[in-house]
Amino acid sequence: MLILLLIASVCLTLVVASMFLLRPAAKSFVPSGASDMYQIENKLVYYMEKAGHKVRIADAHARTFQVLTTGAAGRSVASHYARDFQNVYFRGKCIPGANPVYFQILGSDLGRDDRNVFKASEMISSDAKNFKCLDERLSKDSQRVYFDAQVISEDASHFRYIGKWQKNAFYKDHSKVFVDGKGYRVADIDTFGYAGNGVFTDRYQVYKFDGEGFRSNSGQPVFRAMMQFEPAF
Numbered sequence: 001m002l003i004l005l006l007i008a009s010v011c012l013t014l015v016v017a018s019m020f021l022l023r024p025a026a027k028s029f030v031p032s033g034a035s036d037m038y039q040i041e042n043k044l045v046y047y048m049e050k051a052g053h054k055v056r057i058a059d060a061h062a063r064t065f066q067v068l069t070t071g072a073a074g075r076s077v078a079s080h081y082a083r084d085f086q087n088v089y090f091r092g093k094c095i096p097g098a099n100p101v102y103f104q105i106l107g108s109d110l111g112r113d114d115r116n117v118f119k120a121s122e123m124i125s126s127d128a129k130n131f132k133c134l135d136e137r138l139s140k141d142s143q144r145v146y147f148d149a150q151v152i153s154e155d156a157s158h159f160r161y162i163g164k165w166q167k168n169a170f171y172k173d174h175s176k177v178f179v180d181g182k183g184y185r186v187a188d189i190d191t192f193g194y195a196g197n198g199v200f201t202d203r204y205q206v207y208k209f210d211g212e213g214f215r216s217n218s219g220q221p222v223f224r225a226m227m228q229f230e231p232a233f
Contacts, residue, residue: 036048036078037067037078037080037082037091038065038067038082038092039054040062040065043062043063044056044060044062045057045060045061045062045065045084046092047089047091047092049092055092057089057092057094059086059087059094060084060087060089061084061085061086062084064084064085065082065083065084066082066083066084067079067081067082068081068082068083068103068105068111069105070105070107070108079105079108080108080109081103081105081111083100083103084100085100086100087100088100088103088111088113088118090109090111090118090120090121091120091121093121094121095118095121097116097123098111098113098116098118099113099114099115100113101113102114106131106133106139107133107136110133110139112128112131113128114128115128116128117131117139117141119146119148119149120149122149124146124149125141125144125146127141127142127143128141130142134161134171135169137181138169138171138181140156140159141156142156142157143156144156145159145171145173145178147180147181148181150181152178152181152182152183153173153176153178153183155173155174155175156173158173158174159171159172159173160172160173162177162192162193162194163193163194163196163200165194165197165198165209166198166211168180168209168211170194170200170209172189172192174189175189176189177189177192177200177214179209182213184213184214186200186202186205186207186214187202187203187204187205187216188202188203188204189202190202190203191203198210200214205217
């Protein structure tokens with residue numbers, strides 16, 4: 001009986017490993033001694049921290065360990081994400097619940113598998129199917145909008161781009177205006193729009209964005225909205 005259990009365990013491991021090897025979901029490479037972040041020595045896997053400090057990744061499987069890469073073909077660069085046939089890692093730390101078979105890189109510290117989305121090693125969304133990046137720091141799924149790992153809106157269906165001034169991109173949902181991850185309440189969100197040169201208007205007022213926030217034509221600052229959401233998980 002014990003022999004049968006051992007055989008079954010080995011077969012299951014081989015099946016999982018074959019799935020991992022035959023269905024890579026992201027570009028990757030096997031780390032060498034010259035790798036800047038991950039190294040394999042004597043069948044042990046290490047993460048290279050700053051100042052050359054080397055930390056062993058406990059339980060990492062050296063034979064199937066791969067560093068995931070970002071960028072277009074021919075210009076890919078190593079990311080801080082890696083995987084073996086069992087786990088996904090970020091900066092040498094195992095990401096609980098991440099599926100290595102389906103894991104994909106979305107950004108330098110953003111990735112997803114077939115179910116969840118992760119910012120660094122933190123799960124931020126369980127709606128990977130509908131998740132998309134809007135810009136370098138802004139993303140959304142079918143329900144929520146995220147700035148880095150922070151939820152800034154729970155009205156993803158109405159969240160839309162309204163304009164750009166200098167380096168700032170402006171968005172709005174059904175109740176607030178957003179810039180650089182901050183939300184502002186205005187007099188009439190339905191008619192609020194971009195007039196150009198950092199000037200915005202709605203039915204009642206004219207607003208000027210000064211790089212720090214909005215001011216209305218009355219000279220009064222437009223106060224930031226309090227954004228407090230219950231944790232998603």
